[in-house]
Amino acid sequence: MDTNKQRRKIRIAVDAMxxxxxxxxxxxxxxxxxxxYGVEVILVGDRSAIEKELSGCGAGVQSIRVVEAVQKIxxxxxxxxxxxxxxxxxxxxxTRLVKDGEADAVISAGSTGAMMVAAARxxxxxxxxxxxxxxxxxxxxxPNTVVLDLGANVGCQPYQMVDLAVVGVxxxxxxxxxxxxxxxxxxVGSEEGKGNEQAKEAYLLLKxxxxxxxxxxxxxxxxxxxxxxxxxxxFIGNILVKYSEGLGRTIRKWLTSELNEKLxxxxxxxxxxQIYRLMSPAEVMGxxxxxxxxxxxxxxxxxxxxxxxxxTFRQVITAIESDLAGTLxxxxxxxxxxxxxxxx
Amino acid sequence: MDTNKQRRKIRIAVDAMxxxxxxxxxxxxxxxxxxxYGVEVILVGDRSAIEKELSGCGAGVQSIRVVEAVQKIxxxxxxxxxxxxxxxxxxxxxTRLVKDGEADAVISAGSTGAMMVAAARxxxxxxxxxxxxxxxxxxxxxPNTVVLDLGANVGCQPYQMVDLAVVGVxxxxxxxxxxxxxxxxxxVGSEEGKGNEQAKEAYLLLKxxxxxxxxxxxxxxxxxxxxxxxxxxxFIGNILVKYSEGLGRTIRKWLTSELNEKLxxxxxxxxxxQIYRLMSPAEVMGxxxxxxxxxxxxxxxxxxxxxxxxxTFRQVITAIESDLAGTLxxxxxxxxxxxxxxxx
Numbered sequence: 110m111d112t113n114k115q116r117r118k119i120r121i122a123v124d125a126m127x128x129x130x131x132x133x134x135x136x137x138x139x140x141x142x143x144x145x146y147g148v149e150v151i152l153v154g155d156r157s158a159i160e161k162e163l164s165g166c167g168a169g170v171q172s173i174r175v176v177e178a179v180q181k182i183x184x185x186x187x188x189x190x191x192x193x194x195x196x197x198x199x200x201x202x203x204t205r206l207v208k209d210g211e212a213d214a215v216i217s218a219g220s221t222g223a224m225m226v227a228a229a230r231x232x233x234x235x236x237x238x239x240x241x242x243x244x245x246x247x248x249x250x251x252p253n254t255v256v257l258d259l260g261a262n263v264g265c266q267p268y269q270m271v272d273l274a275v276v277g278v279x280x281x282x283x284x285x286x287x288x289x290x291x292x293x294x295x296x297v298g299s300e301e302g303k304g305n306e307q308a309k310e311a312y313l314l315l316k317x318x319x320x321x322x323x324x325x326x327x328x329x330x331x332x333x334x335x336x337x338x339x340x341x342x343x344f345i346g347n348i349l350v351k352y353s354e355g356l357g358r359t360i361r362k363w364l365t366s367e368l369n370e371k372l373x374x375x376x377x378x379x380x381x382x383q384i385y386r387l388m389s390p391a392e393v394m395g396x397x398x399x400x401x402x403x404x405x406x407x408x409x410x411x412x413x414x415x416x417x418x419x420x421t422f423r424q425v426i427t428a429i430e431s432d433l434a435g436t437l438x439x440x441x442x443x444x445x446x447x448x449x450x451x452x453x
Numbered sequence: 454m455d456t457n458k459q460r461r462k463i464r465i466a467v468d469a470m471x472x473x474x475x476x477x478x479x480x481x482x483x484x485x486x487x488x489x490y491g492v493e494v495i496l497v498g499d500r501s502a503i504e505k506e507l508s509g510c511g512a513g514v515q516s517i518r519v520v521e522a523v524q525k526i527x528x529x530x531x532x533x534x535x536x537x538x539x540x541x542x543x544x545x546x547x548t549r550l551v552k553d554g555e556a557d558a559v560i561s562a563g564s565t566g567a568m569m570v571a572a573a574r575x576x577x578x579x580x581x582x583x584x585x586x587x588x589x590x591x592x593x594x595x596p597n598t599v600v601l602d603l604g605a606n607v608g609c610q611p612y613q614m615v616d617l618a619v620v621g622v623x624x625x626x627x628x629x630x631x632x633x634x635x636x637x638x639x640x641v642g643s644e645e646g647k648g649n650e651q652a653k654e655a656y657l658l659l660k661x662x663x664x665x666x667x668x669x670x671x672x673x674x675x676x677x678x679x680x681x682x683x684x685x686x687x688f689i690g691n692i693l694v695k696y697s698e699g700l701g702r703t704i705r706k707w708l709t710s711e712l713n714e715k716l717x718x719x720x721x722x723x724x725x726x727q728i729y730r731l732m733s734p735a736e737v738m739g740x741x742x743x744x745x746x747x748x749x750x751x752x753x754x755x756x757x758x759x760x761x762x763x764x765t766f767r768q769v770i771t772a773i774e775s776d777l778a779g780t781l782x783x784x785x786x787x788x789x790x791x792x793x794x795x796x797x
Contacts, residue, residue, distance in 0.1 A: 187646070250703050260641055264649040297604055297691040302531070305608040305688050328692040329699025344649050345689055347641040348672040352693065355673025356700070356732065359594050363731060364708075367724060372715060380711060387707060388700065 118149045118172065119429055121422060122203040122212035125154035126178070127219025129412050135218055136162035138418025143172050145419065146426055151212055153203040154178050178202045188220030192227050200224055204231045207404050214405035214425045216396070218413045225261050228399050228406035235438050237445050238401035239269065242276050243343070243408060245397040245424075246285070248353065249387035251334030255281050256295075258340075260347030261399060267310035268448075270294070270340050271318050275444050276400040277338030278320060279437045284427060285337070293326030293336030295345065300325070307342065315340075319447045354412075357389030396421030398428045400437065405429055462493045462516065463773055465766060466547040466556035469498035470522070471563025473756050479562055480506035482762025487516050489763065490770055495556055497547040498522050522546045532564030536571050544568055548575045551748050558742075558749035558769045562757045569605050572743050572750035579782050581789050582745035583613065586620050587687070587752060589741040589768075590629070592697065593731035595678030599625050600639075602684075604691030605743060611654035612792075614638070614684050615662050619788050620744040621682030622664060623781045628771065629681070637670030637680030639689065644669070651686065659684075663791045698756075701733035741765065742772045744781065749773055 123139050125132045132152075136159055139150045149172045152159050156177040163173065178199040182191040192201050200219055204227040206212040217224045225241045228234075234241060244257025255277045262269065274292045281290035294312055296304040301312055303325055315322045326336050331349075341349075361381045368377045396409030396417060405428045409421040428434075467483050469476045476496075480503055483494045493516045496503050500521040507517065522543040526535040536545050544563055548571040550556040561568045569585045572578075578585060588601025599621045606613065618636045625634035638656055640648040645656060647669055659666045670680050675693075685693075705725045712721045742751045749772045753765040772778075 248700075250700070250707070263641060295692060297607060297688055305686075308688075328695030328697070329702075331696055332699040332703045341692075342649075344641055344652075345692060348639060348685075348689060348693070349696065351672030352675055352696075353672070353700075355676040356592075356594070356697075358673075359676045360704070360728065360732065363594070364724075364728065367727070371720065376715065380708075383711070384704065384708065388704065 118147065119214075119426060120149040120151065120212045121425060122151040122153055122176075122206040122215045123418075124200040124203045124215070124217035124219055124224075125152040125159050126181070126199040127217040128409065129218075130414060131218060132158050132162050134413065134415045135418055137166060138413070138415035139422075140166040140173065141415055141419040142422035146422060148172070148422065148426065150174075151176055151203070151206060153206070154199040155181070176202065176206070182219075182223065188223035189226045192223040193230070201227050201231070204228060204406060207406065208232055213429050214407060216407045216409060216418070216421050216425060218396070218409035218411060218418065220411075221260055221408050224406060224408050225399060228402045228404070232402050232404035232406060234401050235403055235434065235441055237272055237441055240401070241399035241406070242273060242401045243397070243399055244273075244277060244280065244346070247339075247350075248332055249389075250332045253281070253285055253287065253337055254331065254334045254339060255285070255337060256331060256339045256341065256346060256349070257400070258343035258346050259350050260343045262343040263347070264344065265307065265342045267307055267314055270307070270311035270342075271314045271444065271448070272401070272441060273340045274315060274318065274320055274322075274338055275440050276437060277340060279433070279440050280400065281337045283431050283433060283436065284424075287337050289321050290337035292320045292322045292338045292340065293324065293330060294322075295331075295339050295341035296325035296327065298325060299327060311340070314448070317448075317451055318444055320444070354389050357385045360388065361385045397424050398433065403434055405434065462491065463558075463770060464493040464495065464556045465769060466495040466497055466520075466550040466559045467762075468544040468547045468559070468561035468563055468568075469496040469503050470525070470543040471561040472753065473562075474758060475562060476502050476506050478757065478759045479762055481510060482757070482759035483766075484510040484517065485759055485763040486766035490766060492516070492766065492770065494518075495520055495547070495550060497550070498543040499525070520546065520550070526563075526567065532567035533570045536567040537574070545571050545575070548572060548750060551750065552576055557773050558751060560751045560753060560762070560765050560769060562753035562755060562762065564755075565604050565752050568750060568752050569743060572746045572748070576746050576748035576750060578745050579747055579778065579785055581785055582616055584745070585743035585750070586617060586745045587741070587743055588617075588621060588624065588690070591683075591694075592676055593733075594676045597625070597629055597631060597681055598675060598678045598683060599629070599681065600675060600683045600685065600690060600693070601744070602687035602690050603694050604687045606687040607691070608688065609651065609686045611651055611658055614651070614655035614686075615658045615788065615792070616745070616785065617684045618659060618662065618664055618666075618682060619784050620781060621684060623777070623784050624744065625681045627775055627777060627780065628768075631681050633665050634681035636664045636666045636682045636684065637668065637674060638666075639683050639685035640669035640671065642669065643671060655684070658792070661792075661795055662788055664788070698733050701729045704732065705729045741768050742777065747778055749778065
């Protein structure tokens with residue numbers, strides 16, 4: 110092991126208030142991660158609410174500390190605007206801990222928009238990246254296929270789709286160990302010239318990007334895993350993520366009741382869990398880093414329970430240990446310089 | 454029974470060459486439909502190829518005749534352009550049979566774009582509709598939810614999304630028997646103001662449309678069936694259809710192998726068939742009419758086998774018997790006149 114890495118613990122700041130089940134599940138998940146991965150956790154939010162949850166998690170959580178966030182993003186507020194107006198809200202404060210060198214990464218299960226704004230404002234984005242990116246392996250069925258953007262970038266310019274592809278390639282190489290990942294553009298047909306204006310232009314740019322671009326892919330190519338990196342606008346990615354999650358939940362429920370009297374309970378439970386995992390992005394992803402940020406800021410799915418929160422920690426630790434932001438910066442610069450040469 | 458309707462047989466023209474499995478499966482499906490529904494079928498395409506398939510279908514198919522199409526849309530051609538240049542291609546010729554009063558409807562499993570162009574050119578569209586619409590019940594899981602557009606309209610203007618909604622409402626009322634169908638706009642969040650420019654503007658127009666608009670719905674609301682009519686751009690609808698189909702096929706395969714040694718073969722087969730039906734739009738839809746056309750022109754999924762072709766016949770017969778084009782014309786005029794009054 111690298112002794113440098115072991116010199117001090119990895120420190121991760123968590124927006125304890127974010128998500129549908131924060132603080133109870135965000136705190137529980139953070140405690141799980143602190144115990145399992147030996148990291149230091151900084152829980153940011155309403156101190157009394159957090160400490161109440163911590164006291165329910167038993168003893169032995171010395172590596173967790175609490176930072177009070179005195180501002181709160183209210184239910185009716187547009188989260189992305191609120192985070193600008195409230196630098197002492199939990200998500201903004203947790204992100205500033207990274208900026209100030211007090212934490213190595215930040216995790217939030219709250220609004221993706223708010224996390225994006227906080228990350229862009231306090232950490233900044235990498236060269237050529239206007240907005241941070243959300244993505245990752247999409248389905249248990251096709252674990253070697255990364256889909257992005259999953260909701261952070263709604264209404265991309267065609268050249269941004271190329272930067273998304275670069276991000277996906279670095280992801281697939283670093284997290285999935287694929288040397289030369291194939292890249293596909295999600296579209297309504299496989300032929301060149303298909304789709305809306307965004308897709309038509311992105312196709313041309315991807316073709317001359319120097320990436321391992323295999324052309325358009327269609328909806329079915331996601332479960333079939335026909336490319337390692339599948340690029341789409343965040344508007345579509347977000348709908349696909351939520352669609353898959355809803356399908357996974359309803360199919361699991363149907364299958365459980367269908368098998369209930371035919372197989373033993375534990376077998377039914379096991380099959381239900383597996384099928385949900387195969388179909389549900391949230392389960393597979395457990396959250397992931399917002400890519401394109403000059404630092405590590407990760408989102409967990411809004412409906413995350415403790416296990417998904419802990420899963421996000423796992424990804425964040427990998428990101429920190431492999432210097433992902435640095436690696437991505439280099440790749441972006443390479444593709445962008447290639448693009449500039451073609452344009453000259 | 455209405456004796457008027459029984460006076461003469463319904464006549465349906467079929468583009469026998471269209472689809473991944475035409476002519477073999479288009480011919481077989483047409484023969485099934487002719488026998489089951491007592492309709493007259495006109496198979497349009499390469500006479501010798503069609504007659505070869507017909508001879509394999511056994512005797513007793515007197516209600517089927519063949520019309521030779523001397524032009525062929527080649528593999529490399531852009532289908533929508535090719536159909537303009539080749540009025541004697543199978544899809545164009547079959548559509549002209551409707552225009553000329555020789556058939557009551559046309560069915561094609563070929564390119565959606567080609568069918569759209571042929572329908573728009575030879576039959577025309579209803580007032581305010583620029584391009585025909587593809588849609589229908591989307592999932593077996595939510596049989597009372599219609600999603601549209603499913604690929605015919607890529608890159609909609611916001612006001613076209615309202616016309617899509619009207620089409621969906623008429624569909625749900627006529628085919629599903631829902632008196633006052635709820636309408637949702639597929640988006641990345643439930644709040645007003647979410648999404649891309651198209652979605653933001655469509656939201657405002659839908660709100661003042663006089664339809665039973667319940668606001669934005671998200672991806673998960675499709676399997677949950679949270680609205681009777683879910684409107685989206687054809688770019689997204691097409692990706693969702695194909696994604697669902699791919700998921701249905703891969704999940705069915707996984708589940709079959711998972712259950713194989715645990716349950717009797719026929720039970721496994723039955724569960725596999727059911728889960729595919731619950732998840733796969735193609736299975737549920739079996740194709741459907743292109744809406745907004747001044748007449749009945751239906752598409753079947755490109756991968757249709759004989760059963761799906763026959764399923765499309767069933768929908769087409771309902772459309773003919775209930776004078777759908779006339780009903781839709783009235784509804785479109787009502788909403789459009791409402792819109793004009795607000796704009797004045």
